[in-house]
Amino acid sequence: MKSITDEKLQSLVEAALFIAGKPMTVQSLKQELLLDYQVTNKRIKQVLEQLTQDYQGRGIALLKVASGYRFQAIAEHSEDLSALFKEKSPRYSRALLETLALIAYKQPITRGEIEEIRGVAVSSHIIKTLTERNWVKTVGHKEVPGRPALYATTNAFLDYFSLTSLAQLPELMPISALSLGDHDTMPAQVSENR
Incomplete structure (x- = not known):
């Protein structure tokens, strides 16, 4: 098992959540992304808390939903962002x-x-x-x-x-x-x- 710095761990988790296309849990991050690293669940939770704080007041936020964590545009921009989608909402x-x-x-x-x-x-x-x-x-x-x-x-x-x-x-x-x-x-x- 390799060790990983806090900075690299945060950067890696952030990138994984950005590209995942689905919410990810602490367990899925640990088992799918950080398998080769010596990382505790507590450390992953701390990184997720830090990322949540880092994205406060920005156009996107890290949210916890039923299936895990995901990045999402903040609700106040939903009407303006809808112009970017060719398909209308059902x-x-x-x-x-x-x-x-x-x-x-x-x-x-x-x-x-x-x-x-x-x-x-x-x-x-x-x-x-x-x-x-x-x-x-x-x-x-x-x-x-x-x-x-x-x-x-x-x-x-x-x-x-x-x-x-x-x-x-x-x-x-x-x-x-x-x-x-x-x-x-x-x-x-x-x-x-x-």
Whole structure:
């Protein structure tokens, strides 16, 4: 095992997080990047804390999300940076967003339970879209006749919305505070956080 200076360790971790294309944990940094070096988890955490501080007040930040650490443009620049992307952010129907919210807040939940709360049928296209985005997965089956699938959110959902856990979801508004219109026709925009 080789030793490594603090400066080189910080530079190497910074470069790895910059090019990784996915969040990295302390363990993945240690096992994939620093395998040949004598580095403790505590030392890697200190480097991540230092990098987080170094990027404060800049255009990008080092964030901890559910799957690890990643660099991300700060939220206040998202509207201006959207001009750099040729593709527009996907537009999601209100029905899809309501279904996703119900899964996030009530998980694990069945399709029938979602329909009961929303008062309308949930199309298979909505569940398919959420599954293809890897925001939702089947986590089991409810022990009732027909054994319907139980749905829950994934770490990819948390990562997309820059959350480390479901506890960071905003508090639900009471139903009386919402003005619910036509569930399936009002489009809603969800913009990329990166």
